[in-house]
Structures are given as structure tokens and as C-alpha cells.
Amino acid sequence: MSIFSGKKSILAIAVSLAVSGAAAASSNQTQLTQTGEDNLAIIDQAGSLHIAVAQQQGDLNELSVIQDDNFQIAQSAQTGDDNFTSIEQYDTWHEAYSFVMGDSNDVTIYQDDFYNVADVFVMGDANSVDVLQDGALNEGNVGLSGDENSVELVQIGDQNWSTLEFTGDRNTASSITYGSGNETAVLFGFGSDNLVDIYQDGDANVSGLVGLSGDDNVFFSYQEGTGNVFIGYDIAGDQNVIDVFQVGNSNLFLLDPLNGDDNVVFADQRGDFNVIEGPSGVVGDLNEIDVYQAGSDNLALFETQGDMHNVTLVQEGDFNQAIGLSYGDSNMVAASSTGDFNFNGVAADGEGNNISSDQAGDFNFAIVEFQGDNNVASLTQTGDFNEADIFGAGASNTALTATQQGDLNLVNMLVTGSMNSIALLQSGDMNSIVGLGGMSSAFQVGGNGGSVSISQVGSFNTVMGQQMSDSSAMSIQQVGNGNTAIVSQTN
Incomplete structure (x- = not known):
């Protein structure tokens, strides 16, 4: 596919203006072809409606294109080694296209003012690309194929769009945007040991990582403003790091899915109305997920499939929701909420998992659910009007503590299975331990050889429970006035 296929609509406008006779602007076109070694080409165009097309084949070539005024288009292609391309465009409605094939090449594009477009494709190793756009409605696209290449794409203005696409190893890509309505995407990357750094400062920014396959890659995304969105989709590989930091209101983080082992995902949101999701979550082993939210009305949801994951969800603020799900063995899932009206849920399906829920505030509600054997579950709630649902179906040799x-x-509790150890502690007034059906139902603990220990300190405490097993033990301690305990043991 030729890179010289410019936008027909822009060329049509240029031709129309040139032949209309109503304007006094000139319309110049330069086409340059060089083949050989040690060549130098300089194209300088001033005025309106200019087109510059340059092609170099050989070694040690240097190309410089300078265009000043309105409706400028520059296209360059270089094939060979040690080439240097510089395109500078000033004023309004500029387009720059550059194609480089070879090693150790440098491409620099500078565009100033309104509606600039820059497309760069580099094939080879150890190349350097720098694109600077200053103005509004800018678009920058950079494609890399090779190893140890470096890209820096800077956009300053409003409504900018930039894409980075790379194939190869040990590449470095940096994208910086200032303004409103910016979007930056890393698309269809394939390779290892690559570094991508995206920085956005403004409103309604979007950054994304789509279709990445490889190992030991590092991806940073920093967004500051309102209405920021990060999207991670179809990512596969091992020992990759994804670090996303958002500051502002109405931020959204999506990851669906991440496949591989030993991957690390950090997501930090500080503001209001933030959402972090992982509908298909993380698939693989030994992955780490760390989510932190500070503000109001936050939602965090993450799901992992595999063994030996570490999932941590931390929320500080009001009206927060956090759900951590794990399918596999030897996983650790922890959810912590500090504030009011928090919903907090952790669940594990497998063996040898460790799940914990911690809430501090008023009107807290937590769900702790586990299936499998040899799991450890803990619940801690501090505040008034706390409620917890504890559900373990077919779980054996599980240790559960709730405070x-x-x-x-x-x-509200229902646990079935054998050899489970359950310890519940309530401190305060009007505490109740009952079944999942509410105040009129009794909690149920099934299985053989299990133990239940309940301690209530306060007034008007209620325990309604049933053990359906052999060789099980139940201990109830109530300290206070007006307490009620109704329990039954059957086998």
C-alpha cells in the first residue's frame, strides 16, 4: 500500500481553489526523487496550496521540507540507512506523511496551528520519530515495525487524536497531549520488552491499549481532568505491567481481558463517579491486581481465573461498591472500604484461597462467599447499621472469622460442608445472627466435625441457628440485657 495516497478530499479543495480565479494565492507542487549516497534535499514552500513529494533511495540521505501558509501537504519516503527526515508546517490545514525503511533513521515532524495531520511509518531498527503538533483538531499516527525504536508524539491543543502501532521488541513510545477531547490508543502491538507512556492533561481524554501480545511490556497511562476513560482490550502475554492513574471526575477503567502469567495491573482513581471493571478479568496464574479509589460513588469489579492471584480493592469515600471474584486455587482477594453506604463483596471458588472484607463506616453491607476446601475467610465491619451475608456451599476445612x-x-449465614471452623463476634447493641432468609430464619451450618463459636457483647442480641451434622460443636456467649439464643443440633 502506497503512503502517497493522500486524502482526495483535501486535494479536491486545493484544485478547486487554484482554478477558481477568485483568490490570488499560488499553487505549487514539488516532486523530488534521489537515488544514491550522500544526498541532501531541501524543499521550502511559502504561500498557499502547496504539495511536496520526495523519495530517496540510498545511504546517508537528508531531507528537509518547510511549508508556510495554508493548505500544505508533504509526503516523503526513504529507503536505506542513516536517513534524516524533517518536515515543518506552519499555519492552517497541513498534512504530513512519512515512510522510512532501514536502520538508524530519524524522523521529525512539526506542525503549528489548525487541522494538522501527521502519519509516520517506520520499518527497521534503532529508528527515532518525533512528532510535535500545536493547535486544534490535530491527528497523529505512528507505526513501528522493528526493534529498539523510539517514538515521541506531542500534541498541544484541543480535539487531538493519536495512535501508536508497533511490532517488535525493546521499543519506546511516548504520547503527550494537552487540551480537551484528546484520544490516544496503542493498537495491535506485538513484541516484548516494550515501554509505552501516555500522558494526558485536560478534559474528556481517552487512552487505550488494544490487541497487545507479548511479554515483559510496560504500559503507563496518566490522565488528569474530567471524563477520562481507559480501555484495555485483548491483551495477552506474561510479566506485563499496566499502570493507570486517573485524577478527576467521571473516570472509567475497563480491562477485558488480560491473558497470561505474572502480570501486574495497577489502577488508581481519585475523584468522583469513578468506575473500574474487569468483566472477563485476568486469566492465568500469579497475576496481581491493585485497585485504589478515593471519592464518592465509585464502583470496582474484578474477576480472575487461575491460581495464585493477588487481588486488592481499596475504596475511600461514600457510596462505594467493590466486588472481587476469584476462580482457582491459592488466590488472595481483599476488599476494603472506608466511608458510608459501602457495598463490599468478595468470593472465591477453589481450594486454598484467602478472602477478606474490611469496612469502616455506617450502613455497610458485605457479602463473603466461598466454595471449595481449605479456604480462609475473614470479615471486619466497624460502624453502625452493618450487615453481612456469609455463604459457603460445599466448603470443607474452611476457617471463617467475622467481627x-x-x-x-x-x-446472615449459610455454610455447608465438613470440618469448618466459624467464629463470629459482635460488639454493640441490637446485634443479630440469623439465616439468609432474614430475621425470621435461622442460620445453618452443615457437615461433620465442624465448630461454631459466637460471642455477642451488648443489649438485645439475637442468635437463631441450626447445626445439621455429626461430631460438631457450638459455643454461644452473650453479654448484656435482653439477649435471645435459639439453636438446634441435628444429625
Whole structure:
């Protein structure tokens, strides 16, 4: 595919203006072809409606294109070694296209003012690309095929769009945008040991990582403003790092999915109305997920499939929701909320998992669910009007501890399986431990050889429970006035 296929609509406008006779602007076109060694080409165009097309084949070539005024188009192609391309465009409505094939090449494009477009494709190793756009409605696209290449794409203005596409190893790509309505995407990357750094400062920014396949890649995305969105889709490989930091309101983080082992995902949101999701989550082993949110009305949801994952969800603020799900063995899932009206849920399906839920505030609600054997589950709620649902179907040799401190605390519990150890502690007034059906139902613990220990400190405490097993033990301690305990043991 030729890179010289410019936008027909722009050329049509240029031709129309040139032949209309209503304008006094000139319309010049330069076409340059060089074949050989040690060549130097300089094209300088001033005025309106200019087109510069340059092609160099050989070694040690240097090309410089300078265009000043309106409706400028520059296209360059270089094939060989140690080439240097410089394109400078000033004023309004510029387009620059550059194609380089070879090693150790440098491409520099500078565009100033309104509606600039820059497309660069480099094939080879150890090449350097620098694109600077200053103005509004800019578009920059850079494609790399090779190893140890370096790209820096800077856009300053409004409504900018930039894409980075690379294939190869040990490449470095940096994208910096200032303004509103910016979008930056890394598309269809394939390779290892690559570094991508995206920095956006403004409103309504979008950054994305789509179709990356490889190992030991590092991706940084920093967004500051309102309405920022990060999208990670179809990412595969091992030992990759994805680090996303968003500051502002109405931020959204999506990751669907990440396949591989030993990957690390950091997501930090500080502001209001933030959302982090992982609908297909992380698939593989030994992956680490760390999510931190500070503000109001935040939602964090993450799901992992595989073994030995570490998932941490931390929220500080009001009206937060956090759900951590793990399918596999030897995983660790922890959710922590600090604030009011938080919903907090952790769940694990497998063996040898460790799940924990921690809430500090008022009107907290937590769900702790586990399936499998040899799991450890813990729940801690501090505040008033706390409620927790504990559900373990067919779980054996599981150790569960739940602690509630405050008034009007409620635990609803159903656990089946053998050799489970359950310890519940409530401190405050009007505490209740009942079944999943509510205050009129009794909690149920099934299986053989299990133990249940309940301690309530306060007034008007209620325990309604049932053990359906052999060789099981139940201990209940109530300290306070007006307490009620109704339990039954059957086998």
C-alpha cells in the first residue's frame, strides 16, 4: 500500500481553489526523487496550496521540507540507512506523511496551528520519530515495525487524536497531549520488552491499549481532568505491567481481558463517579491486581481465573461498591472500604484461597462467599447499621472469622460442608445472627466435625441457628440485657 495516497478530499479543495480565479494565492507542487549516497534535499514552500513529494533511495540521505501558509501537504519516503527526515508546517490545514525503511533513521515532524495531520511509518531498527503538533483538531499516527525504536508524539491543543502501532521488541513510545477531547490508543502491538507512556492533561481524554501480545511490556497511562476513560482490550502475554492513574471526575477503567502469567495491573482513581471493571478479568496464574479509589460513588469489579492471584480493592469515600471474584486455587482477594453506604463483596471458588472484607463506616453491607476446601475467610465491619451475608456451599476445612463493632449489626449465614471452623463476634447493641432468609430464619451450618463459636457483647442480641451434622460443636456467649439464643443440633 502506497503512503502517497493522500486524502482526495483535501486535494479536491486545493484544485478547486487554484482554478477558481477568485483568490490570488499560488499553487505549487514539488516532486523530488534521489537515488544514491550522500544526498541532501531541501524543499521550502511559502504561500498557499502547496504539495511536496520526495523519495530517496540510498545511504546517508537528508531531507528537509518547510511549508508556510495554508493548505500544505508533504509526503516523503526513504529507503536505506542513516536517513534524516524533517518536515515543518506552519499555519492552517497541513498534512504530513512519512515512510522510512532501514536502520538508524530519524524522523521529525512539526506542525503549528489548525487541522494538522501527521502519519509516520517506520520499518527497521534503532529508528527515532518525533512528532510535535500545536493547535486544534490535530491527528497523529505512528507505526513501528522493528526493534529498539523510539517514538515521541506531542500534541498541544484541543480535539487531538493519536495512535501508536508497533511490532517488535525493546521499543519506546511516548504520547503527550494537552487540551480537551484528546484520544490516544496503542493498537495491535506485538513484541516484548516494550515501554509505552501516555500522558494526558485536560478534559474528556481517552487512552487505550488494544490487541497487545507479548511479554515483559510496560504500559503507563496518566490522565488528569474530567471524563477520562481507559480501555484495555485483548491483551495477552506474561510479566506485563499496566499502570493507570486517573485524577478527576467521571473516570472509567475497563480491562477485558488480560491473558497470561505474572502480570501486574495497577489502577488508581481519585475523584468522583469513578468506575473500574474487569468483566472477563485476568486469566492465568500469579497475576496481581491493585485497585485504589478515593471519592464518592465509585464502583470496582474484578474477576480472575487461575491460581495464585493477588487481588486488592481499596475504596475511600461514600457510596462505594467493590466486588472481587476469584476462580482457582491459592488466590488472595481483599476488599476494603472506608466511608458510608459501602457495598463490599468478595468470593472465591477453589481450594486454598484467602478472602477478606474490611469496612469502616455506617450502613455497610458485605457479602463473603466461598466454595471449595481449605479456604480462609475473614470479615471486619466497624460502624453502625452493618450487615453481612456469609455463604459457603460445599466448603470443607474452611476457617471463617467475622467481627462487627457497632450498633444494629446483622449476620446472615449459610455454610455447608465438613470440618469448618466459624467464629463470629459482635460488639454493640441490637446485634443479630440469623439465616439468609432474614430475621425470621435461622442460620445453618452443615457437615461433620465442624465448630461454631459466637460471642455477642451488648443489649438485645439475637442468635437463631441450626447445626445439621455429626461430631460438631457450638459455643454461644452473650453479654448484656435482653439477649435471645435459639439453636438446634441435628444429625
